[in-house]
Amino acid sequence: MKSTSITTPESSAALPKVALVYDRLNSSGGAEKVLIELQKLYPDAPLYTSVFDADRTPWLAPGSQVHTSWLQYVPGARRRHQWFGWLMPFLFELFDFSAFDIVISVSSEAAKGILTQPHQLHVNYLLTPTRYLWSHQEEYVQQVPFFSSHSCER
Numbered sequence: 001m002k003s004t005s006i007t008t009p010e011s012s013a014a015l016p017k018v019a020l021v022y023d024r025l026n027s028s029g030g031a032e033k034v035l036i037e038l039q040k041l042y043p044d045a046p047l048y049t050s051v052f053d054a055d056r057t058p059w060l061a062p063g064s065q066v067h068t069s070w071l072q073y074v075p076g077a078r079r080r081h082q083w084f085g086w087l088m089p090f091l092f093e094l095f096d097f098s099a100f101d102i103v104i105s106v107s108s109e110a111a112k113g114i115l116t117q118p119h120q121l122h123v124n125y126l127l128t129p130t131r132y133l134w135s136h137q138e139e140y141v142q143q144v145p146f147f148s149s150h151s152c153e154r
Contacts, residue, residue, distance in 0.1 A: 016101035018045040021092070023109045025066065026053040031127050034106050038125075039064065042104075048095050050088055050110070069094065089113050 020042065022035055039045070039061045046065040051072050054060075069091040088110035097103045097116055105111045108127035116122045 017099060018042045018102045018104065019048060019097055019100040020045045021048045021095070021103060021105035021107070021111045021114055023049065023088070023107050023111045024051050025049045025060065026051055026056050028057065028059055031106060031108065032057075032059055034125055034127075036061075038104060038106065045104075048097075048111075048114075050091050067095070 020035065020038055022031075025047065035047075036059055039047075043061065046067055047060075048067045050069045052066050052068050060066075071091055092110050092114050095114060097114060097120065100120060102121045102123065103114060103116055104123045104125070105114055106125045106127065112124045112126060114122065
């Protein structure tokens with residue numbers, strides 16, 4: 001018996017090009033579990049982020065293609081991203097996503113503010129607001145040199 005394959009428009013269409021965006025790749029927690037699942041769904045999707053610390057992200061899929069901002073090369077930024085919170089919106093606006101059909105961002109901070117074109121789909125998985133800014137305010141102010149002389153009293 002001879003088998004015949006039928007080509008439909010759906011099966012012959014090229015798969016959309018997908019990019020994943022995440023605030024920073026330097027820790028492991030609940031938000032990172034979302035990214036792990038997205039990597040399973042889109043294993044070929046490159047990851048765009050502000051900073052990346054490979055030692056602190058053993059959960060990242062092997063062979064992941066990670067694109068970082070120029071902040072990656074600033075001493076201390078990989079582990080003390082909080083110092084550079086004021087820069088994050090600008091950093092994410094510098095990434096070029098023009099080669100992608102779909103951009104999925106996972107963010108509690110600045111990654112949701114990426115710039116895309118009208119023909120692109122941007123889906124944002126919005127997380128709890130940046131926790132270190134409100135529930136750990138005292139600790140944050142002590143860690144960030146610029147704010148160290150200011151009081152946290154409300």
